[in-house]
Amino acid sequence: MLRIEPRELSNPMAPAPYVVRSVSRETADTFTLVLEPLNGASVGSFKPGQFGMLWSFGVGEVPISMSGDTDDSTRMVYTIRSVGQASRALVTTRPGVSLGVRGPFGTSWPVDAACGRDVIIVAGGVGLAPVRPIVYRVLRNRSEYGRLIILYGTRRPGDLLFRKELALWARQPNTQVLITVDSGGQAWRGHVGVVTTLFRHARLQPARSVAMVCGPEIMMRFAARELETLGVTTSDIYLSMERNMKCAVGFCGHCQWGPHFICKDGPVFPYDRIRPLLGHHEL
Amino acid sequence: MVVAKEQESVIAANELGVLIAALLRRDYEVIGPVMRDGAIVYDSVESIKDLPAGWTDEQEPGRYRLKRRNDGALFGYAVGPQSWKKYLHPANVRLWAAERENGTFRILNQEQRLKKRYAFLGVRSCDLAAIGVQDRVLLEDRRQDPIYAARRDGVFIVAVQCIDAVSTCFCASMGTGPQARAGYDLALTELIDKGEHRFLVQTGSEAGRDVLAELGQREATDEDRQLAQAVVDRAAAAQVRHMDTTNIRELLYSNFDHPRWDNVAERCLACANCTSVCPTCFCTTVEDMSDLSGEHAERWRRLDSCFTLDFSYIHGGSVRASTKARYRQWMTHKLASWIDQFGSSGCVGCGRCITWCPVGIDITEELEAIRGTVADGNP
Amino acid sequence: METLERIIAEHPFFAGLEAQYTTLLVGCASNVRFGAGTYIFKEGQEANEFFLIRQGRVALEIFAPQRKPTIIETLGEGEILGWSWLLPPYQWRFHARAVEQTRAIALDGRCLRTKCEENHDLGYELLKRFAKIIERRLEGTRLQLMDVYAAD
Numbered sequence: 001m002l003r004i005e006p007r008e009l010s011n012p013m014a015p016a017p018y019v020v021r022s023v024s025r026e027t028a029d030t031f032t033l034v035l036e037p038l039n040g041a042s043v044g045s046f047k048p049g050q051f052g053m054l055w056s057f058g059v060g061e062v063p064i065s066m067s068g069d070t071d072d073s074t075r076m077v078y079t080i081r082s083v084g085q086a087s088r089a090l091v092t093t094r095p096g097v098s099l100g101v102r103g104p105f106g107t108s109w110p111v112d113a114a115c116g117r118d119v120i121i122v123a124g125g126v127g128l129a130p131v132r133p134i135v136y137r138v139l140r141n142r143s144e145y146g147r148l149i150i151l152y153g154t155r156r157p158g159d160l161l162f163r164k165e166l167a168l169w170a171r172q173p174n175t176q177v178l179i180t181v182d183s184g185g186q187a188w189r190g191h192v193g194v195v196t197t198l199f200r201h202a203r204l205q206p207a208r209s210v211a212m213v214c215g216p217e218i219m220m221r222f223a224a225r226e227l228e229t230l231g232v233t234t235s236d237i238y239l240s241m242e243r244n245m246k247c248a249v250g251f252c253g254h255c256q257w258g259p260h261f262i263c264k265d266g267p268v269f270p271y272d273r274i275r276p277l278l279g280h281h282e283l
Numbered sequence: 284m285v286v287a288k289e290q291e292s293v294i295a296a297n298e299l300g301v302l303i304a305a306l307l308r309r310d311y312e313v314i315g316p317v318m319r320d321g322a323i324v325y326d327s328v329e330s331i332k333d334l335p336a337g338w339t340d341e342q343e344p345g346r347y348r349l350k351r352r353n354d355g356a357l358f359g360y361a362v363g364p365q366s367w368k369k370y371l372h373p374a375n376v377r378l379w380a381a382e383r384e385n386g387t388f389r390i391l392n393q394e395q396r397l398k399k400r401y402a403f404l405g406v407r408s409c410d411l412a413a414i415g416v417q418d419r420v421l422l423e424d425r426r427q428d429p430i431y432a433a434r435r436d437g438v439f440i441v442a443v444q445c446i447d448a449v450s451t452c453f454c455a456s457m458g459t460g461p462q463a464r465a466g467y468d469l470a471l472t473e474l475i476d477k478g479e480h481r482f483l484v485q486t487g488s489e490a491g492r493d494v495l496a497e498l499g500q501r502e503a504t505d506e507d508r509q510l511a512q513a514v515v516d517r518a519a520a521a522q523v524r525h526m527d528t529t530n531i532r533e534l535l536y537s538n539f540d541h542p543r544w545d546n547v548a549e550r551c552l553a554c555a556n557c558t559s560v561c562p563t564c565f566c567t568t569v570e571d572m573s574d575l576s577g578e579h580a581e582r583w584r585r586l587d588s589c590f591t592l593d594f595s596y597i598h599g600g601s602v603r604a605s606t607k608a609r610y611r612q613w614m615t616h617k618l619a620s621w622i623d624q625f626g627s628s629g630c631v632g633c634g635r636c637i638t639w640c641p642v643g644i645d646i647t648e649e650l651e652a653i654r655g656t657v658a659d660g661n662p
Numbered sequence: 663m664e665t666l667e668r669i670i671a672e673h674p675f676f677a678g679l680e681a682q683y684t685t686l687l688v689g690c691a692s693n694v695r696f697g698a699g700t701y702i703f704k705e706g707q708e709a710n711e712f713f714l715i716r717q718g719r720v721a722l723e724i725f726a727p728q729r730k731p732t733i734i735e736t737l738g739e740g741e742i743l744g745w746s747w748l749l750p751p752y753q754w755r756f757h758a759r760a761v762e763q764t765r766a767i768a769l770d771g772r773c774l775r776t777k778c779e780e781n782h783d784l785g786y787e788l789l790k791r792f793a794k795i796i797e798r799r800l801e802g803t804r805l806q807l808m809d810v811y812a813a814d
């Protein structure tokens with residue numbers, strides 16, 4: 001007969017209420033929400049790369065990576081792209097409304113392990129949001145890191161996220177920000193081409209670098225391969241993977257990718273661990 | 284395979300009624316095999332009369348039939364379409380309800396308590412192993428599922444040693460049977476010979492000894508033990524299907540593009556029967572809903588299957604859009620990834636997926652085809 | 663001020679070329695400069711040169727009816743502009759416009775074509791290098807085609 005000692009102290013499936021403080025539009029379909037806990041309670045300690053499950057009352061939940069300063073325990077910032085019913089409910093909310101949040105979940109970017117090294121961030125599309133906490137961390141502790149290189153690509157100029165911040169980051173010491181779009185109009189005077197075309201213009205020191213890559217899977221696959229060719233060690237390249245998520249606590253089975261549960265073994269993975277899986281169709 | 288000499292008694296077959304009563308008196312809800320709709324399923328049992336005495340089953344790929352037997356055996360059949368996950372990992376659970384309140388919301392009703400603990404009567408060795416597999420997944424990993432924990436806590440298990448096997452059984456090659464060796468409170472081996480219908484009883488716990496003490500019994504003789512050993516050995520020898528698990532992880536991980544996946548995909552209907560009857564499949568989904576007023580919301584957990592198109596949906600489409608990808612996922616997970624995740628195979632060789640597949644896909648045959656020991660082409 | 667010789671000899675694109683070929687290339691090379699907004703070449707024109715960009719940015723553009731011109735790629739410092747000079751019908755496939763003030767080394771394709779016909783070894787060396795560029799551009803273009811950032 002098995003007797004069981006209950007281990008869970010709180011129900012990981014029940015969201016806590018957070019109040020929407022602001023909703024700001026980043027692009028045509030992407031919005032940033034700032035949430036604060038009710039009654040001045042403290043936010044759970046999120047690390048860069050971790051995600052929360054955001055719930056709109058009665059509608060549904062979606063996994064969203066934190067996109068703000070994870071060292072700020074008074075609020076949570078999420079940048080959400082409206083792609084379905086649940087995410088649309090989140091972006092159309094208003095200040096003062098309560099949303100439910102569960103989390104933090106998942107593995108985080110190796111911001112501590114990257115101390116003393118160059119940090120290369122390669123982001124695509126809305127993938128710039130989950131890496132923004134890394135930039136905040138590095139810039140706040142600038143002397144602890146080497147070069148900071150941010151390579152960002154998206155579809156069109158109108159889809160660029162955080163344009164003002166990108167310009168601000170570009171002016172920081174020992175920091176290089178390169179931006180590209182897949183296609184541009186004549187008014188666009190910047191770079192055009194996939195994000196991998198930026199590598200040759202970056203002041204990289206591959207052997208001294210830790211690379212963190214976030215964006216559509218195909219983009220990450222090509223970027224990681226390119227980084228490896230340039231000489232970044234495969235165990236120093238990190239990708240943030242995405243799969244269908246329902247419970248976020250490793251029980252529902254939806255987020256499985258090979259033997260990995262994206263919600264608990266990821267979403268951040270070192271490239272050398274997942275490279276064999278990346279090449280396979282429909283895995 | 285030696286049946287332990289200590290703590291063995293013999294009870295008359297009828298004494299099973301006393302066993303059930305003893306469990307009911309201890310406030311267990313007794314779940315056992317009953318016959319319904321042409322199959323042996325699990326349901327609440329109040330007396331020995333509820334058990335399917337004198338029935339046996341024939342199972343083939345895609346075929347299940349009950350037939351009468353002439354010896355009145357109470358447990359003369361293999362496993363049916365249901366498994367104990369029906370009770371431990373139920374198909375529909377309300378996780379919580381929530382109400383709007385003061386401009387925000389409040390979560391209510393999170394308790395997951397059962398009114399009574401369960402006593403499972405008639406747990407086969409393969410199913411005992413399956414319970415162990417789900418224990419590992421839902422209790423012993425990084426987190427503990429409170430719903431499973433609440434239901435699993437204090438379950439009284441009366442195992443039944445298999446005296447026969449159907450053609451779809453392959454527990455022997457999976458190392459999960461046909462003999463149950465541990466994890467039970469009591470284990471019964473049904474013996475019918477020389478007109479004496481009885482059970483050899485092994486105790487596996489203090490709770491089991493406690494219940495047994497209330498039953499009329501005698502000490503087991505060497506003859507009882509030998510007969511018990513013989514019937515279990517026969518159950519092992521009768522198995523015609525086998526799964527060779529040598530290097531199974533490496534085999535499946537290095538064959539994502541094997542042509543056999545295309546072959547099985549032509550037959551598989553993605554009906555999800557296999558995941559429904561499999562005693563270890565644990566995948567669930569979460570459904571959020573609210574009432575018309577929008578003031579009241581609920582979150583439900585429901586059993587799900589990796590065979591559905593939605594299972595792997597992310598914006599832009601499903602990652603595993605083809606039946607091929609989904610069958611490959613199920614089989615690779617069950618036989619290989621599970622080992623990386625939980626330290627053992629996810630398959631216990633119960634054969635249900637073979638029996639209940641409407642087109643009779645046989646997981647043991649599919650594995651052999653990938654190994655290359657079966658000629659390609661339809662079975 | 664770097665000489666043309668040194669720039670060409672040290673450029674990764676020409677790495678491994680025999681000295682005699684490098685000298686030959688230098689003989690076909692000249693410094694050029696384009697003001698911001700200038701069209702370096704246009705679609706359909708005869709392609710008789712290629713460029714090694716030393717500074718600035720060049721946009722490759724395609725025009726379609728009822729649509730504004732679309733920039734499909736930009737090339738910057740150190741990159742090679744133009745391969746259409748190498749293969750018949752020797753016509754540019756798109757427009758190339760200097761986005762900003764751009765300095766480059768222009769190499770005389772017509773002259774080089776003749777030399778390649780006479781000396782197949784030289785032709786093979788150049789073709790190998792250009793094939794690599796075309797492969798990379800193709801890979802990049804295919805990724806762009808996949809529209810990976812689209813919502814659906």
